[in-house]
Amino acid sequence: MGVVRNLRQVDADAAGVDIAFRADVHAGLAQAQKAVPARWFYDATGSALFEDITALPEYYPTRSETDLLTRHAADIAAAVGPSRAVVELGSGSSTKTPLLLDAIAPAAYVPVDISGDFLRDSARTLATRFDGLPVYPVEADFTQRVDMPREIAAMPKLGFFPGSTIGNMVARTAVDLLRNWREALGEGSLLLIGIDRIKDERVLELAYDDPAGVTAAFNLNLLERINRELNGDIPVENFTHRAVWNGVHARIEMHLVAACDLDFTIDGRDYHMAAGETIHSENSHKYGPRDANLLLRASGWTPVATWDDTDPAFALILAEATEFRSAP
Numbered sequence: 001m002g003v004v005r006n007l008r009q010v011d012a013d014a015a016g017v018d019i020a021f022r023a024d025v026h027a028g029l030a031q032a033q034k035a036v037p038a039r040w041f042y043d044a045t046g047s048a049l050f051e052d053i054t055a056l057p058e059y060y061p062t063r064s065e066t067d068l069l070t071r072h073a074a075d076i077a078a079a080v081g082p083s084r085a086v087v088e089l090g091s092g093s094s095t096k097t098p099l100l101l102d103a104i105a106p107a108a109y110v111p112v113d114i115s116g117d118f119l120r121d122s123a124r125t126l127a128t129r130f131d132g133l134p135v136y137p138v139e140a141d142f143t144q145r146v147d148m149p150r151e152i153a154a155m156p157k158l159g160f161f162p163g164s165t166i167g168n169m170v171a172r173t174a175v176d177l178l179r180n181w182r183e184a185l186g187e188g189s190l191l192l193i194g195i196d197r198i199k200d201e202r203v204l205e206l207a208y209d210d211p212a213g214v215t216a217a218f219n220l221n222l223l224e225r226i227n228r229e230l231n232g233d234i235p236v237e238n239f240t241h242r243a244v245w246n247g248v249h250a251r252i253e254m255h256l257v258a259a260c261d262l263d264f265t266i267d268g269r270d271y272h273m274a275a276g277e278t279i280h281s282e283n284s285h286k287y288g289p290r291d292a293n294l295l296l297r298a299s300g301w302t303p304v305a306t307w308d309d310t311d312p313a314f315a316l317i318l319a320e321a322t323e324f325r326s327a328p
Contacts, residue, residue, distance in 0.1 A: 017230065018114075020144075021040055021229065022230060024036060024037050024040065025230060025266060026266070026267070028279075029271055033280055034277070034279040034280065035280040035281070036222060036281055038168045038254075038281060038282040039114060039141060039143060039168075040222060040225065041218065041281075041282070042113070043115060043225050044115060045224070046115075046218060046221045046222070046225065047118040048118075049214065049218040049221060051095075052214050053210070053214050054095070056212065056214060056215075058206040058210045058211075059207050059210065059215075060203070060312045061163060061194070061314060062095075062096070062163070064309045064312060064314035065162055065314060065316065066095075066096055068307050068309055068315075069096055069099040069100060069316070070099060072316070073102070074103070075305070075307070076100070076103055076104070076307070077103040079304065079318055080158055080190060080192070080318070081104070082104060082105040082106075083105065083106070083107045083155070084104065084106055084155065084156045084158040084190070085107050085108040085110060085152040085155040085157045086106045086110065086157075086158050086160055087110040087112065087157055087159050087160065087184075087185060088109070088110070088111045088159075088160040088161075089160070089161045089165070089181065090161070091111030091112060091113045091122060091137075094125075096162050096163075097109070097160070098130075100160060100192070101130055106133065106158075107134075107152075108134040108135070108136065109126065109130070109134070109136070110135075110137070110138060110149060111123055111126075111138070112137075112140055112142045112146055113137075113138075113139065114139070114140065114141045114142070116139040119138075119139055120137055123135050136151060142177075142181075143173075143177055144180075145180060148184060148185075156188050157185045157186065157188075157189045158190045158191070159185050159190070159191040159192070159193075160191075160192050161181075161191065161192070161193040162193075162194040164194045164195055164196035164284070166193060166195065166285075166295075167195075167196055167284045167285040168283055169283070169285070171295065174295060175295065175298050175299045177299075178191075178295070178296065178299030178301060179299045179300055182299060182300040182301060186321070187323075188321065189320070190318060190319065190320050190321070191301055191320075191321075192317070193296075193319065194314070194316055195287050195292045195314070195315045195316075195317055196284070196286050196314055197286060197288065197312075197313030198250055198286040198287070199312050200312075201245045201247075203312055204286070205245055207252075208243035208252045208254060208284065209242075209243040213241075215241065215243070216240070216241035219281055219282075220239060222281055223236045223256065224236055230266050230267050231266070232265065234262075234264045235264065238258065238259045238260055239257060239258060239259065239279075240257045240259060241254070241255075242255045242256075242257050242278070249283075250285060250286050250287070250291075251284055251285040252282075252283070252284040252286075253280065253284075254280075254281050254282040254283075254284075255278035255279065255280055256281055257278050258274065258275055258276065258277050258278070259275065260275045261274055289306070289315070292317060296317065296319050297322070300321060300322050301321060301322060302322040303317050303318070304319060304320050306318075
């Protein structure tokens with residue numbers, strides 16, 4: 001079994017609640033367009049529901065990305081080289097990770113995820129499968145500054161950011177995140193990132209509003225989590241899930257829609273929502289090839305290889321840390 005050493009970089013209050021979660025909920029619900037950042041979907045229940053989503057026939061990103069990793073494993077390995085520490089951002093259950101680890105012979109694996117129990121279970125599973133591979137799970141919000149384990153300090157690193165998770169962020173936040181990870185991974189690092197492409201609106205909307213209602217349950221669980229952890233009394237049964245394509249911003253938006261006028265409390269604070277008002281819970285931006293390359297270059301990463309799928313359109317892009325220059 002591989003070596004496993006757990007690291008935790010989450011600040012919790014006396015009740016064990018993530019301080020940033022409480023702050024984001026209250027700040028978001030005070031806005032004219034109420035919103036809660038998508039990273040708070042992923043408590044243990046939300047993480048399990050997302051794994052169910054990835055198995056749905058309508059949810060193509062996992063299927064497409066897995067196929068790309070399988071078909072192009074040899075090319076990816078040749079481009080990356082052996083003996084890198086693989087640092088996975090938002091690792092979840094790490095279901096696609098073995099395909100990469102099998103291909104590249106890594107020196108260590110560092111999964112970073114905000115859902116601690118889910119993270120540790122996945123890390124133990126991978127450590128058992130890859131005997132002798134050091135595994136250092138880091139419980140942290142990967143959208144914030146994350147310190148790398150000291151054991152990998154001297155190793156060349158490969159950031160692994162699958163699942164088109166970068167699409168959850170608006171462009172400004174995406175650039176900030178990718179710049180932060182360029183600094184955290186250091187000079188000589190590489191980044192393998194999944195990018196979802198723009199495609200038919202109906203395909204997109206079905207992927208985020210499946211007929212079985214799994215994505216709806218995933219979205220509504222955010223309200224359940226608020227009730228559980230922040231002493232809320234939100235009437236979850238009076239909310240519905242909505243997923244719509246916003247062509248101006250090239251993104252799918254997920255909302256929680258109030259079915260009637262509502263009053264509720266969270267942490268003893270009063271909130272009101274009118275019928276039809278929404279809580280904006282997630283964005284999933286889609287990128288054309290030039291858009292994706294511009295996003296990476298703006299963040300200090302130079303694309304060096306791209307593996308594309310066409311039906312439906314999805315891409316894996318390998319980029320290298322670029323020295324910042326003041327002029328072309």
